Amino acid sequence: MEPESQEDSAVDAANGDTRHADKMRKKQAARTAIMATKTREQGLLIVHTGKGKGKTSAALGMVVRAIGHGMKVGVVQFVKGAMTTGEKAVFGAFPDSVEFKPMGEGFTWDTQDRARDIAVTRAAWEEVKRMISDPSYHMVLADELNIALRYDYLPLDEVLEVVSARGEMKHVIVTGRNAPEALIEAADLVTEMTMVKHPFRSGVKAQKGIEF
Amino acid sequence: MEPESQEDSAVDAANGDTRHADKMRKKQAARTAIMATKTREQGLLIVHTGKGKGKTSAALGMVVRAIGHGMKVGVVQFVKGAMTTGEKAVFGAFPDSVEFKPMGEGFTWDTQDRARDIAVTRAAWEEVKRMISDPSYHMVLADELNIALRYDYLPLDEVLEVVSARGEMKHVIVTGRNAPEALIEAADLVTEMTMVKHPFRSGVKAQKGIEF
Known part of the structure; x- marks a missing residue:
């Protein structure tokens, strides 16, 4: 509020x-x-999209709030995996509250292998599906799922079916630029992060605490 | 990244x-x-503004990342105070990493007392100033400071002076709708959160894990 x-x-x-x-x-x-x-209280389908920063960060902030209220949260990252992130370290301190799965293998331009990207995406999506259908999770974050959808690494229909069939009180958060129109239609809460100014433009690199 | x-x-x-x-x-x-x-690495002045959701959540996500990397963070909330929030519970688990000060007394329409609002805002701002000038803090979050500026509860010039004089490697995050133009000018990273869809419109109330 x-x-x-x-x-x-x-x-x-x-x-x-x-x-x-x-x-x-x-x-x-x-x-x-x-x-x-x-x-009313209601489990929300939440989408963070747009070219600006803060899509994943805002989802992580919601995860923090949820575990602070004793809720159980599942987090699957579709792009991040290998790198050490700050969120990984913090969520690791709450093993009973957060199941955290960084399942990406980097960006697609790093792997250069479409078949492998699809297999990795499928494995991550199976985790999301499991968490959505397991009633013990109050919130599920599918981080950067929109990227996978953009590349057609997953069938959009399957994603829409699963998120729409979630339990009445379960929150599902999907992040990533270029959210499909049908996902936005299905969502309850949609925020577009719009870039006004970005420090990369002045030669500043990705930094701890900000980008990862 | x-x-x-x-x-x-x-x-x-x-x-x-x-x-x-x-x-x-x-x-x-x-x-x-x-x-x-x-x-380059550089301490950034970061502003999250706009009418959409996610301004505070995205800042909380950055706090999580920062403490996950062993950075020390100061958080001052200008509007929230009395209510129990999820972030309060989680950050309480990291007393050496996060100094968390929810110093607001609710919304101004609840207090109905301008002089008191100004005094509360001043006290919160003094905490922010202390954290910004203390080199042990790597990141300082002034949550909803823009609201206080919008009401002229604090002189904008003083705020600009303090944030501009921050240490070279210190990140300062300011959130709240209606960020002053001069603050946006001074900032390195500005994101506008744009509301696409909001569940309040269909009768859903503020919920744990999402709004607080």
């Missing part, structure tokens, strides 16, 4: 504390009325 | 494994050449 529509009060706020309090009182009442209509 | 510009090979990839390997070989060579020009 985050602040919404505070924009219009920014100017007024400076006009005096009493007026501010009045305005905020009205906002609070309006918000309370709105929130009273939000009563 | 994430896959870039794979789009154009999606169609070709289906045309055969040899052609795929050739194309990937060229991509790999091109990418290697580009990456060779990215040689």
Whole structure:
């Protein structure tokens, strides 16, 4: 839950504390009325896409929140595998809460072998399927699955079928640029990360804590 | 580091494994050449803004990565405070790596007291300043600081001065919608989270693991 529509009060706020309090009182009442209509809990299909940074990071942040509330989470990474990542070290400290499977073998331009990429993707997807069908998982993250779909390494129909058949209270998060339109259609929560500025452009390399 | 510009090979990839390997070989060579020009490491000023979800989550994901690499991180939350969050529980397990300060008192429409909001914001900002000037911190997250700036609870000039004077290798992350233009100007990495679909619209309430 985050602040919404505070924009219009920014100017007024400076006009005096009493007026501010009045305005905020009205906002609070309006918000309370709105929130009273939000009563359901539901497992969400969440998609993080777009060319900007933060798609995987935001999913990792959700994993952190979930395990902090005692939920069990499964994480499968479709691209990352060999490299040592910060998330690997941290999630390793919560073996009962997170099953973490970095199953990628690098980027496709590193492997240069389509048949092998498909086999690796299939193995990762089987793990995702298992976690989605196992009721003990509250949240499943399929990190960079959109990349695999973009290359047709997996049938989109199969993915849509599995995520749509998830348990009522299970959250599934799919990340990666170029999310297929049909996946966006099926999703409950979709955020596009838009790149405004990127430090690679000024010669800065991928760094610990930021990119991995 | 994430896959870039794979789009154009999606169609070709289906045309055969040899052609795929050739194309990937060229991509790999091109990418290697580009990456060779990215040689510097640098402390980044990172801004997550926009109306979409994931601004705070993506910052939390970076905190996870950083502590996973043994970096020390300071986190100050300007809006959240009283509520129990998942991040609080997880970061509490890493007391030597993360100093976590949820210093907000809720949303401004809950407090309805501008003078008090300013005092709370000032106290939180003093913590951020301390962490930024303390060389033992590798990363500092000022969560929802943009909200405080939007309300003029803090002088923008002071914030710009402090973040610009940070140590050469220190990462500072600022989140919140409506990031001031001058902060975006000063930043190295800016992502705008754009809302494509939001489950609040269909009556789903804020949920554990997703919103907090």
